[in-house]
Amino acid sequence: MERKIDLNGFLENKQNFIPHLSIDSVIFGFHQDQLKVLLLRVHDSGVWSLSGGFVRMDEGIDPAALRILRERTGLENIYLEQYHTFGHEERSKNNTLADILDFGHTEEFRNSWLNKRFVSIGYYALVDFSKVNPTPDSFSDKAAWFDLKDLPPMIFDHREMIDKALESLRANLDTKLVGFNLLPETFTMPELQSLYETVLGYPLRRNNFQRKMLGMDILERIEKLYTGAANKAPYLYKFKAPSIEAV
C-alpha cells in the first residue's frame, strides 16, 4: 500500500521532542445549541483522535499546547486549561496507531519512538466555533466537528479524555465564568442560557438565569437585536472582563 502520510522527521524524532510525553487538547465549540469537539481523522481510517502533539526539549508544556492549537485551528488567542494528565500504562494499547495505520513502512513505525508508551497531558480549549479553521496534522487527513453526544470511534483513551474534560468544564463554568469563550463577542441572553444548559446537561429557568447573570455585573448590555422574528427582540450583551486568560 502506498504511503500517504508524511512522517518525515517524525520517526526519527528530528525535532527533538520529549519522548514518551504527549499533549492532547479537547477543543470545545458551541454551534446550533450543541456542544462540539474538533476531531482529526487518522489517515485512511474510521478512527478519530484529539488534537495532539509533542513537547520540544526546550519548550514549556503550555506554549506547546498553544502551538498545537494554533496549527489545528488557525487561532491565536485561545482559552486553554490543563485539566488532567493521563498515564495509565496501557492507555496507548487500544486502537494503536500501528493497529490503524497500514501504510507500508509499518516495521519502521513499530520500532520508532512514536509507537512507545506515552503519558499525555490533557488540556481543553474553548473557542469561537465560527472563527475556527479546522486543519488536519501529519497523522490525519481530515478535521471535523462532532456533537459531543454523537462521537465517532476514537483512538487510545481519547474518549475518556473527552469525558473528563467535560467534567472539568462543567465544574469551571460557574466559578471561572469560562463559558463566554465559547460564544462570539456579542450574544443574547437566550443564547447564553442555551450554552449553559448544553454544557450542564439540564434545563434552567429563564427568569432565574437572567437574574443570576445580570446580578454578577459582568455583562454589558448593548443594543437590541432585530432578527425579523415576530416577537420581542432580545438585547445583545458582551462580557465585560476580557475573555481568554488562562494558561
Add this chain to the structure above:
Amino acid sequence: MERKIDLNGFLENKQNFIPHLSIDSVIFGFHQDQLKVLLLRVHDSGVWSLSGGFVRMDEGIDPAALRILRERTGLENIYLEQYHTFGHEERSKNNTLADILDFGHTEEFRNSWLNKRFVSIGYYALVDFSKVNPTPDSFSDKAAWFDLKDLPPMIFDHREMIDKALESLRANLDTKLVGFNLLPETFTMPELQSLYETVLGYPLRRNNFQRKMLGMDILERIEKLYTGAANKAPYLYKFKAPSIEAV
C-alpha cells in the same frame, strides 16, 4: 568530598524509568491546629524537596505515585489526588540538584539523565499525621514536617507546587469532603472545624459549621470524649463513608 548518597543504578537509569518525567507529591498532614507538609532535605544541604520519584516504563502514573508515597510514609492506603502537571521549560533550573549537591561524582551526575529537563506530575496526598513514619529517599538525608506557613528554601519550583496544591485542596474541601482524610478515625467537632479553618485560612462560626456538617448526614456520633478539662465534653464523630478513595 566523600560521596554520601547512594545513587547506584540511578545515574544509569537501571530501573528503566521514563526519562524527563517525574512525579512529586505534596503530603499534607494536620497537627496541633496547623497544616503541615512532609518534606525531604536534600543530602548535606539546607534545601528541601517534595516527595518525588520516577515512573517505570511499565507502570501507571497513579500506581507510581502510590509506590513513592508508600516508601516515604510507610502507609498503605492513602488519599491521593493528581492536581496539576508542571512543565515550564526552566522549572528545574533553579536550585538544581547539581547546584546543591557536591559529592565528588559531579561530572558523572551532570551528564546523567537525572540532570535533564523534567516535566513533573503533581499529586497531593492527605494523611493521618500520627500514622506517618517519615522516611528519606536516596537523594535526601532527612524527612520532616513543616508548617505550611513556615516553609524552608525549596528545590526547583517545589514551593509553587505546594501553593497550587493548597489551592486545589481548598477547592475540594467542601465538594469532595476530602478533609476527613487528614484526621484520625474519630474526632470532635471543634477539631474538624479547626481543620477547615486552617485549610481555608479564615474563621468559621461554631453554630453554623456544626449545623452544616450534621446536616449533610455524613457523620456518625459516637460517645463523648472526656478530656479532663473543666467544661462540657465534646462528642466524638466518625466519617460514615469510607475514607480514602481517589486515584
Add this chain to the structure above:
DNA sequence: GTATTATTGTCTCAAAATGGGAAAATAATA
C-alpha cells in the same frame, strides 16, 4: 453540695439567595 468557669451544643430570628409562577413588554404578522 453549690457556685464558678470554660467549652460545647442548640435554638431562634433576620437577611439573603433560590425556586417557581405570572404578568408586562414588544417585534412582526394577520
Add this chain to the structure above:
DNA sequence: TATTATTTTCCCATTTTGAGACAATAATAC
C-alpha cells in the same frame, strides 16, 4: 388593531445562610 411568540421584569413562597443568644455540662473551687 388584534394576535402570536418571545423576551424581560416582577413578585411571593421557600430554603439557605449569617449572627446572636441561650442552654448544657465537666471539672474545679469553695
